[in-house]
Amino acid sequence: MRELRRKLFKGTDDEDAHEHVRRVLEIANLFHFPGVTHDAVMLRVFPIILKGPALRWINRLSAGSITTWDLLEKAFIRKYCPPFKTAKKLEMIRNFKQEMNETLYCAWERYNDLLFKCSHHDLNYQQKVHLFYTGLDIPTRRVLNSKGFIPLMTLTQDLMSIQVMAEHSHNWYDDATIRERINDSPNNVDTKKPKENIHAIQASSRIVKGHI
Incomplete structure (x- = not known):
């Protein structure tokens, strides 16, 4: 109690x-x-x-x-x-977009939080992956497609690909360090995305070929 x-x-x-x-x-x-x-x-x-x-x-x-x-x-x-609350949560899921400077890992975590908060969404796994993939920016999609086109993969393959690359992104990134580097750069240029993409591509090359 x-x-x-x-x-x-x-x-x-x-x-x-x-x-x-x-x-x-x-x-x-x-x-x-x-x-x-x-x-x-x-x-x-x-x-x-x-x-x-x-x-x-x-x-x-x-x-x-x-x-x-x-x-x-x-x-x-x-x-x-009530129905209007459910509709609002579903709208947030269906309109999911990766935010500016948001890493693949953070986007994946935020998307799964939306799904968790609307457990009665009635979306199947294929729909959930599709909504997440289409909500990513183009550079991040290219990274995910580096070892195979996500929309053409099986459910097991695309989930594994997303999870492996997202975890690798998280392991190689410290947001505070990245922000410090960006703020200290001469032109305040965002170097987060390119570096994340390089590490994610490296991770994708280590995914077991039998699963891609």
Whole structure:
């Protein structure tokens, strides 16, 4: 209970209802109480980890209207993750663009964060890879294509290629060092992308050929 109550849900716009449910289930599923059903546990536990407007909402539910965890979860999601919020998150995923001076690793991490925050996006793996790839700038796409055209690879191959190059980019880069070099350069020219691309190409040459 102490772990559950470390992060209470209030129902503000910046909170993720799906993430909150997932967190509660991860903790609650670690324990089993003989003779007590999962429904009974969740119906008892869930109200305790709400506060403010969210707690008032659940207390105002009609008596006897919620008798199972499934009903409570659906009511909670309808209340705090209505269709317009889902549509907004999906729009952010579909319109994903690599930011200026953003490394491949940072872009990949940010993109996966968007997917995580919208776990009900209903996008298959091929669509997810396509949206990420098309959102990258041209130099980064060229790097990813250096050992094979990403859109023509199998799912396993393109994911491996992206992950290997992204990790290599991360291992070779220290953002603070790069910013310092850029600021100290005579013309304040951004040298981050070219160097990242060189290291990523070197990484791609070390990917097992059987996977590309």
